[in-house]
Amino acid sequence: MKRVLILGAGTAGTIVANKLHQELDPDEWKITVVDQSEVHYYQPGFLFIPFGIYSKADVMRPRRDYLPRGVEVIISEIELIEPDKNQVRIKKDNRTLPYDFLIITTGSRIVPEETPGLKEHEWHRTIFDFYTPEGATALAKKLRTWQGGRLVLNIAEMPIKCPVAPLEFMFLADWFFHEEGIRDRVDLTLTTPLPGAFTKPRAASLLGDILAEKNIKVVPEFNIMEVDPDARKIISYDETEIEYDLLVSIPVNMGSEVIERSGIGDDLAFVPTDKHTLKALEFDNVFVLGDATNLPSSKAGSVAHFQGDVFIENFLRYIDGLDLKPTFDGHANCYIESGFGKGFLIDFNYDVEPLPGKFPLPGVGPFSLLQESRLNHWGKVLFRWMYWNILLKGKPMPITAQMSMAGKWL
Template identity: 75%
Template sequence: MKRLLILGGGTAGTMVANRLVHELDMAEWQITVVDQDETHYYQPGFLFIPFGAYGKADVMRPKRDYLPREVEVIISEIRLIEPDKNQVQLVKENRTLRYDYLIIATGSHIVPEETPGLMEDEWRKSIFDFYTPDGAVALHHFLRTWQGGRLVLNVAEMPIKCPVAPLEFLFLADAYFQDRNMRDRVELIYATPLSSAFTKPIAARQLGDLLEQKNIKLVTDFNIASVDPDKKAILSYDDQAIEFDLLVSIPTNMGSDVIERSGMGDDLNFVPTEKHTLKARDYDNIFVLGDATNLPSSKAGSVAHFQVDVFIENFMRYLDGLELLPTFDGHANCFIESGHGKGFLIDFNYDVEPLPGMFPMPGIGPFSLLKESRVNHWGKMMFRWTYWNVLLKGKEMPIPAQMSMAGKWQR
């Protein structure tokens, strides 16, 4: 029996397990998935919890329900990856699992401890995150009785999971406070370490304009050094201060601690990965999928999905002794909620920034690209069903893994 071990049963790990059981001869292979958490979270849904559109139950399902019956599932923390011995040590029962091939899909998570002052007295009193279910729920409770003031949304440092989430949060906040007839009592400020509203120029311009229209103040090049919880202010390395009544923080995002313990990561515990093949840079029988990579692609579910598509084909070649093809192009496809039942869609890769145009999708689309529309909002809302029922289960999606220029307007 050949052994394939998948670390992490989140979006990437679940999708790849579902695909592999169909591609591999399960009489010859044993596949094991290890994850420390029984619950699968629909992470794109966290954004809607603070505004009461979703509750916690809407974004939680048991992991086992989405993993194929043919794979062994172990719920345990991972103590250490030992790539030189082709084995992984688990905390549970001190088990050691040997592998022939390893897939690392341990994701990324927020580490508020990285910013001094963030988790002191004001944490979950006037300082919240919405990247954890508990944080999003706590923020929802806070917002229900908030009388207004200055809301500062701060991104601590890049990269973050779902780089459009901060903008979506602000657009939805603008709409939420309007609906509650208190928009005039709320000042919205977006303090970002980036030099514009978004990382890519054309989209940054469009989204920047929208911030202005919605009277959301943009503070660029703000690199947070610390939070002063007594003065209720965020302080930058170059001594700027922004006071807040409510701070919504997107703290530093890092890869799993086990990557650091195993000496396999960069300074943020992301695993050095070959950009176009998804093989671990330093190991020939290890692949890295989803947020765990150090790649300059977005940390997003759509990216994990496209990665899994190209990985499966490449892995089959690899097992046959053929070389890996450079087929991963950094493709990302993201709906951006813009409030009042409208949304944007952006589609891009390593080399092509988000462009305006129309995005063809058989049966449902087309969706307008980089432009507000109601259809895009419904695309996002429908996506939760698609996620649980199609995407995770590894069924065919009507979007090609590689980005296509079809429908995009070039200048």
């Protein structure tokens, strides 16, 4: 019996578990998944919690319901990955799990402790995150009674999970305060280490215009050094100070602590990974998918999904002694909520930035790329159903793993 061990059953790990279960002969392979908790969170839904659109219960499901029968599921913290010994130590019963192939899908997490002043006495009082269920829920409670003032959103450092989420947060905040009737008493400012609103030039310019139209200020190239939680200001390395009444923080994102402990990550605990084959650079029987990689692709569920398609095809080749094909192109596909029941859709990869066009059917759509539409918003709403029922289960989606230029305008 050969053993495949999957560490982490979030979006990437769950997709991989389902795909491997569909493809591998159960008489020859044993598949084991380890995760530290019983709950699977629909992370794209966290964005909607602060505005009362979703509750915490709307984004939680039992993790085991999405993993196939026949796959061994162990709920435990992971102590140490030992690639030299082909084994992983877990906390539960002090077990050691040997493997023939290891799939690392341990994701990324926020580390507010990296920025002085952030996670101190004002944390979840005047300073909030929305990348955790606790943070998003605490912020929802705050916003219900907030009377207005200066709301500053700070992105501490790139890369972050879902680089469009901060923009969506601001669009939704603009809408929310309009509906509350206090938009004129709220000052919205987005501070980012990037030179503009987004990482890619054409989308950055378009999104920048929309932010301006909605009277949301952008402070680019702001590299936060510390927060003064009592004076309520954020201070950058070049000593620019910005005052706030309510600070929404996207703290430093890092890979899992077990990556750090095991000494297999980079400076942010992301695992060095081949950008086209998803094999760990240093180990021949280890693959890395989802947010846990150091790839210059977005840390997003759509990326994990496209990686899953590329991975399974390659893995089946690899175990038969064939070479890995360099087929992952960095494809990402993101809905961007822009408020007032509208949204954008962007589609891009390592080399091609988001372009306007129609998607997924060239010339037809129904979704519009890089353009605001009501249908794009509904795409995002329906996506939650797709996520639970199609995407996680590794069923086919009508989108190719590699980005297509068809239907795009240069």
